[in-house]
Amino acid sequence: SQTIHQWPATLVQPVGSPLSLECTVEGTSNPNLYWYRQAAGRGLQLLFYSVGIGQISSEVPQNLSASRPQDRQFILSSKKLLLSDSGFYLCAAIAGGRYNEQFFGPGTRLTVL
Amino acid sequence: GDSVTQMEGPVTLSEEAFLTINCTYTATGYPSLFWYVQYPGEGLQLLLKATKADDKGSNKGFEATYRKETTSFHLEKGSVQVSDSAVYFCALSPPYNFNKFYFGSGTKLNVKP
Numbered sequence: 001s002q003t004i005h006q007w008p009a010t011l012v013q014p015v016g017s018p019l020s021l022e023c024t025v026e027g028t029s030n031p032n033l034y035w036y037r038q039a040a041g042r043g044l045q046l047l048f049y050s051v052g053i054g055q056i057s058s059e060v061p062q063n064l065s066a067s068r069p070q071d072r073q074f075i076l077s078s079k080k081l082l083l084s085d086s087g088f089y090l091c092a093a094i095a096g097g098r099y100n101e102q103f104f105g106p107g108t109r110l111t112v113l
Numbered sequence: 114g115d116s117v118t119q120m121e122g123p124v125t126l127s128e129e130a131f132l133t134i135n136c137t138y139t140a141t142g143y144p145s146l147f148w149y150v151q152y153p154g155e156g157l158q159l160l161l162k163a164t165k166a167d168d169k170g171s172n173k174g175f176e177a178t179y180r181k182e183t184t185s186f187h188l189e190k191g192s193v194q195v196s197d198s199a200v201y202f203c204a205l206s207p208p209y210n211f212n213k214f215y216f217g218s219g220t221k222l223n224v225k226p
Binding site: 004032034036042043044046049051057090092094101102103104105106107 | 147156215216219
């Protein structure tokens with residue numbers, strides 16, 4: 001079965017500091033990968049998705065970026081965090097060949113102070 | 114553009130009560146429709162899905178029917194349990210891009226014993 005690992009689980013960072021969140025997938029190859037942000041009490045906002053190594057589609061203009069250096073690794077980064085970047089960040093994947101079955105990681109809770 | 118609208122919560126029910134969470138969508142063509150569940154502090158889990166009109170998705174006693182004529186995908190359960198307390202998200206994936214998912218804002222369900 002497929003599993004997504006995210007770390008760290010929680011993170012508190014000052015405004016203006018850099019960010020790196022990591023997501024790795026087990027149990028499938030060539031997955032589609034996604035980063036979502038969930039603000040407090042709100043739904044999910046798709047930030048980035050990737051259909052292959054080095055291929056990144058950005059859905060929302062912002063100060064975040066994403067990279068996919070390996071098939072099952074997806075990284076969310078920022079050079080300078082804003083207060084508005086606080087939220088719950090979820091990594092998701094669609095297993096190769098199984099479209100429409102998106103599964104999620106446990107999430108990273110980011111607080112920017 | 115494509116979007117999902119869910120009834121606002123929280124919804125509070127007594128154990129064994131009947132549950133309905135309304136979801137309507139706006140989309141071109143025939144999207145795939147989903148319900149996800151999120152337990153406190155966790156990522157999302159796929160609960161059920163339907164990929165064409167009149168399909169009924171079901172899982173763990175929950176059901177939802179894809180109604181093209183009313184553009185709806187309401188979630189129902191005949192008898193809720195305390196363990197069903199969670200946030201429920203309706204989502205769609207458009208037919209023109211299976212890589213994209215649009216989520217509703219989520220409905221929190223509280224079930225009291």
